Amino acid sequence: MPHTTRRILLGTAAAAGLNLPSIVKAQGKEAIKIGSALPLTGSQAGYGKDFDTSMRMGAKDVNDAGGIAGRPVEIVALDTQAEPQLGINAANRFIGVDKMPMFYVSWSAVVKAVAPIANREKVLAINNGANSPEIATLGDYVYTTFPLADVDITKLAKYMYGPLGKRRAAVLYINNDTGIDAAKIYRDTFTQAGGEVVAFEAYDPKATEFTGMLLKTRAANPDTVHIHGLTADTPQVIAQMRQLGMTQRISSYSAAYNPKLLEQIGPAAEGLIVTSLAPGLNDNKNVQKLLDEWKAAQNRVPNGLPYNQYQYDMVWLTKALYEYLDKKSVAPSGDSLREALLTIKEFDLPMTGKMIIDGHRVNKPVYLLTVDKGAFVPLATLT
Amino acid sequence: MLDPVILAQILWTGIATSAPYVLMTAAFALTLKVTGLWNFAQAGLMAIAFYTMFFVIDALGLPLVFALLAGVVVTAAASLLIEIYGLQVFRDRGSGSLTFFIFTLILSEFIIYVLTLLFGTEPETLFKSILSPVTIIGNIAVSDWDELAVTTAIIGMAALYVFLTWTREGQFMNAVADNARLAELYGISAKRAWRVTAVVAALFVVAAMYLIGTHGGVVPNSPLELIITAVIGTLLGGIGRVFAASAAAVFLGLLQSFSILIIASRWQNLLLYGVLFAAILLFPRGVRMPRWRLILAGR
Numbered sequence: 001m002p003h004t005t006r007r008i009l010l011g012t013a014a015a016a017g018l019n020l021p022s023i024v025k026a027q028g029k030e031a032i033k034i035g036s037a038l039p040l041t042g043s044q045a046g047y048g049k050d051f052d053t054s055m056r057m058g059a060k061d062v063n064d065a066g067g068i069a070g071r072p073v074e075i076v077a078l079d080t081q082a083e084p085q086l087g088i089n090a091a092n093r094f095i096g097v098d099k100m101p102m103f104y105v106s107w108s109a110v111v112k113a114v115a116p117i118a119n120r121e122k123v124l125a126i127n128n129g130a131n132s133p134e135i136a137t138l139g140d141y142v143y144t145t146f147p148l149a150d151v152d153i154t155k156l157a158k159y160m161y162g163p164l165g166k167r168r169a170a171v172l173y174i175n176n177d178t179g180i181d182a183a184k185i186y187r188d189t190f191t192q193a194g195g196e197v198v199a200f201e202a203y204d205p206k207a208t209e210f211t212g213m214l215l216k217t218r219a220a221n222p223d224t225v226h227i228h229g230l231t232a233d234t235p236q237v238i239a240q241m242r243q244l245g246m247t248q249r250i251s252s253y254s255a256a257y258n259p260k261l262l263e264q265i266g267p268a269a270e271g272l273i274v275t276s277l278a279p280g281l282n283d284n285k286n287v288q289k290l291l292d293e294w295k296a297a298q299n300r301v302p303n304g305l306p307y308n309q310y311q312y313d314m315v316w317l318t319k320a321l322y323e324y325l326d327k328k329s330v331a332p333s334g335d336s337l338r339e340a341l342l343t344i345k346e347f348d349l350p351m352t353g354k355m356i357i358d359g360h361r362v363n364k365p366v367y368l369l370t371v372d373k374g375a376f377v378p379l380a381t382l383t
Numbered sequence: 384m385l386d387p388v389i390l391a392q393i394l395w396t397g398i399a400t401s402a403p404y405v406l407m408t409a410a411f412a413l414t415l416k417v418t419g420l421w422n423f424a425q426a427g428l429m430a431i432a433f434y435t436m437f438f439v440i441d442a443l444g445l446p447l448v449f450a451l452l453a454g455v456v457v458t459a460a461a462s463l464l465i466e467i468y469g470l471q472v473f474r475d476r477g478s479g480s481l482t483f484f485i486f487t488l489i490l491s492e493f494i495i496y497v498l499t500l501l502f503g504t505e506p507e508t509l510f511k512s513i514l515s516p517v518t519i520i521g522n523i524a525v526s527d528w529d530e531l532a533v534t535t536a537i538i539g540m541a542a543l544y545v546f547l548t549w550t551r552e553g554q555f556m557n558a559v560a561d562n563a564r565l566a567e568l569y570g571i572s573a574k575r576a577w578r579v580t581a582v583v584a585a586l587f588v589v590a591a592m593y594l595i596g597t598h599g600g601v602v603p604n605s606p607l608e609l610i611i612t613a614v615i616g617t618l619l620g621g622i623g624r625v626f627a628a629s630a631a632a633v634f635l636g637l638l639q640s641f642s643i644l645i646i647a648s649r650w651q652n653l654l655l656y657g658v659l660f661a662a663i664l665l666f667p668r669g670v671r672m673p674r675w676r677l678i679l680a681g682r
Binding site for chain 1: 392
């Protein structure tokens with residue numbers, strides 16, 4: 001662990017240091033603060049800390065490119081531990097103390113928790129990592145730049161039924177905001193396509209033993225299993241599934257697109273299908289730049305690369321919104337930034353490519369990857 | 384679901400997964416038996432045991448044997464320190480049971496907080512891979528981890544029985560457990576018995592955390608959740624009955640495993656709390672099994 005701790009410390013220092021020269025370069029004007037509510041500690045910190053680092057890399061690059069309308073960017077990241085209450089604290093701090101007109105937030109439960117505050121205070125809250133479909137219905141000031149589960153899970157379920165010819169699916173999901181809605185979408189889409197969902201099982205977020213649930217699933221005789229969990233539990237579910245002799249092809253979503261998962265379960269991951277909502281190296285050459293920055297700062301690839309691409313891009317999105325208002329000489333506020341988001345509508349972002357805001361949703365291609373010989377390789381692109 | 388193979392698999396996996404709980408319950412119940420204290424500092428010791436082994440393997444890159452050795456030495460030392468400079472101080476002051484309860488609970492929280500600062504809060508496993516090779520025995524999947532867990536629990540409990548029954552230290556611990564003042568009148572040092580108990584409990588804690596840390600992810604806060612099973616097992620088994628408490632831990636593991644036959648899997652963990660309430664309300668002195676010797680003797 002001290003390896004990790006040292007890496008984290010160095011990485012954080014490096015990430016903080018990354019901003020210094022560029023901020024200095026950015027003319028001594030008052031910085032534009034970008035609020036980011038992420039789990040920097042807790043069970044989801046493996047992702048949250050990496051997201052923060054990627055967003056800071058985006059800030060550095062924006063600052064190096066002259067900042068936003070000549071002003072430097074400063075990331076203000078607050079820890080949510082992926083817990084709603086801490087998310088509320090963070091939102092109150094962004095709005096009440098830092099007087100920010102907009103902020104970014106991830107993790108479905110946290111986005112839902114902060115939505116009433118954003119709506120009440122008329123501050124723009126942008127989801128940039130959570131995928132609960134409910135996020136599209138959280139109110140006038142809550143928008144998403146990250147495709148919700150109905151985008152990738154719908155396309156994935158159709159792909160499993162169509163090109164892969166699966167007819168009997170089992171759906172295993174974590175019993176929280178991340179799992180419940182997405183599992184229902186998979187079940188409904190697969191059923192509507194003509195397939196049968198033969199097992200539909202939720203497990204406790206704190207569970208570590210899944211044998212009973214898996215035996216129940218095995219008895220239902222599925223020909224594919226969709227697992228919608230988090231980084232801590234998904235590897236254990238897959239490992240125990242394989243140990244019980246279940247050889248069905250497994251699908252999951254972007255949270256399982258994680259190199260640590262391959263380390264943890266090795267050969268048990270072979271054939272696993274995951275989704276990615278951002279273009280990979282083959283589709284977007286800019287991604288190599290992000291990976292190079294990660295290599296230089298942390299000597300590794302980030303956990304959940306596609307999510308990190310979105311985090312990086314959010315600084316560029318902020319730049320586009322603020323510069324739009326600057327040209328029109330309109331002061332940034334929750335209302336004016338929302339207006340800018342909906343008016344510009346189409347953004348060309350460096351890491352995730354073209355993004356079209358479609359009301360409270362965003363539509364993007366879905367990139368499927370599968371594990372082959374211990375590595376994630378492209379499987380299909382679903383538009 | 385009522386296929387005999389499935390039932391046998393649930394039975395086997397339930398037994399195997401309850402093995403670490405058996406060990407941590409034995410440690411908790413033994414401490415309660417000999418010292419008369421609900422020692423929640425055990426959660427902190429569990430965290431120390433895991434992260435010591437993790438540090439040796441992950442950071443120092445040393446083989447498992449060194450990790451286990453370090454785990455035993457550090458955890459036993461921490462356990463002794465708590466006994467000598469914590470619990471004994473309160474005993475000397477004549478502190479009430481509430482003081483011990485608060486001290487041990489806060490101490491665990493403190494240890495966990497420090498470990499969180501040192502190691503972060505990502506789930507960690509002792510080895511990078513959590514996949515354990517599997518052998519099919521009579522259509523039942525038996526993993527190497529299952530075998531190790533069950534064997535460790537059996538050997539651990541057998542060794543504890545031998546220690547408590549056949550060694551002088553063990554007999555002294557029993558005497559102190561029965562009546563510390565009376566034992567001292569016979570020249571038995573209660574302090575020594577308590578310290579030996581602290582070391583023995585530490586050994587069981589290390590064994591339990593090794594098994595847990597090789598089966599799934601552990602975060603610094605995990606022991607506070609894990610120890611609930613030890614508390615319930617101790618309540619069900621009855622205070623002072625170490626082996627009954629450990630058997631209760633197996634019962635809890637099987638109850639959770641078989642509950643999948645009648646309830647959805649998401650309710651399985653909630654079941655533990657239901658049993659905890661039932662144990663406190665209905666069996667405050669533990670579940671008493673029939674005394675077969677008396678029954679057979681017609682009494």
